[in-house]
Amino acid sequence: MHQLFTPIRIGRHTLPNRLVMAPMTRSRADDAGVPGDIVATYYAQRSGAGLIISEGVYPSATGKGYVRTPGIHNDAQVAAWKRVTEAVHAKGGRIFMQLMHSGRISQPSLLPDGALPVAPSPIKPAGQTWTADGLREFITPRALSVAEIAEVVADYRLATRRALEAGFDGVELHAASGYLPEQFLSSGSNQRQDEYGGSVANRARFVLEVLEAMVAEAGGDRVGIKISPEMNFNDVIDATPQETYTYLVEQLRRLDLAYLHVALFGASVDYHALLKPRFDGAYLIGGGLDQTAAEALLALGRVDAAVFGSAFLANPDLPVRFRQGAALNAPDKATFYTPGELGYTDYPALHAEETA
Known part of the structure; x- marks a missing residue:
């Protein structure tokens, strides 16, 4: 029997299979961060x-990092997300919301009143981000004060409450x-001299407080965390x-996360072997997996579910195709972040009733 199709307990939820859909930016919300009916579909x-x-x-307006990404910080966004969760639950699915504060990976044009992006330290990252006017270079962010860090933590807490109000599992x-x-976690972007910088324990403080x-x-x-060393x-x-990451994962034990x-992606060591024994909840692996690789990892006990x-x-x-050994549709990278149905809701299913 394929282990991908055996049930698993993750936190308070019993899942019917071990196939997890990864969080993927799709840029289909409106300019106010409200997802429309197409997102529910x-x-x-x-x-x-x-x-x-x-x-x-994004948990707060200051956390937005890309054009047409969704938020969860106001009533209109909550109401829209509720339609999404209702649509998923109506078909027997389960859905978690990933909370993503972009920090310095943003642009003033995406933030309230053209504000500067925030970060642990005022260090300009190399690269660009998508705005309404196309790609723009990152800029030097401003460092959060200790008082502002507490406010960001509170934003995450409120966003969690709103996600649950919207029906997320x-x-x-x-x-x-x-x-x-x-x-905050990484030494290259965090050069603070206070309790949020310097030592590994200090740099991990923000993540743990959130x-x-x-x-x-x-x-x-009902809480998970994604990392990618x-x-x-x-x-x-x-x-x-x-x-x-050894320190961080060891600290997670006391939180009893789901x-x-x-x-x-190309790590220098086997982090799965390093981290899985240090975590007591379900261990999910992602990063370029196919069905064969996922089944092999499950058989070896190296993973509890595959992303x-x-x-x-x-x-x-996808679960139907895996069960039947059917060919897969190829993803169209040109439409990953474009607005509208093309490359979003128009990928065909093997049987129309599967996704109707």
């Missing part, structure tokens, strides 16, 4: 996943891809990643 089409993790959702902290939590706030609202059994995306680099989601990204993007009925 997209996620409902993929409700055969054991668990869906939503695209990154749980929340995931995005602590990878060079966004604000990883900016998780504590999220757990206070949802309970640990050595991914170095968005110009975030840490000098001692093995030490950093899962640890680890995505690896699929572009395969789910292009195949709304």
Whole structure:
């Protein structure tokens, strides 16, 4: 029997299979960060996943990092997301919201009153971000004060409350891809001299405080975290990643989280072997997996559930295709972040009724 199709307990939820849909930015919200009906259709089409993790959702207006990404900081956004969760639940699915504060990976044109992006330290990242006017260079952010850090933590807590009000089954902290939590965690982007910088314990403080706030609202059994050691995306680099992530994961034990989601892309060591024994909840692996690789990892006991990204993007009925050994649709990269249905809700299913 394929282990991908065996049930698993993740936090308070029992999932019917071990296929997890990865969080993927799709840029289909409106300029106010409100997802429309097309977003409900997209996620409902993929409700055969054991668990869906939503695209990154900014917890506050100052956390937005890209054009047409969604938020969860006002009533209109909550109401819109409620239509999404209702559509997923109507088809028997389960969905967590990924909370993503972009920090320095933003532009004033995306933020209220043209504000500067915020970060642990005023260090300009290399690279560009998408705005309404196309690609723009990152700029030098301003450093958050200690008082402002507490406000950001409170924003995450309120965003968690709003996500639950919108009907999500749980929340995931995005602590990878060079966004604000990883900016605090990594020595290259965090050069603070206070209690949030310097030592590994200090640099991990922000991530742990955010998780504590999220757990206070949802309970640990409805909270997960995503990390990606050595991914170095968005110009975030840490000098001692093995030490950093070992410490962080060991600290997670006291929070009794639902899962640890680890995505690896060309890391120098086997972080799964390093981190899984240090975490007591479900261990999720992502990063370029196919069905064969996922089944092998499950058989070896190295993973509890497998996370699929572009395969789910292009195949709304991915579990059906895996069961039947059917060919997969190829993802169209040109439409990953474009508005509208093209390359979003129009990928065909094997059987129309599967995603109708």
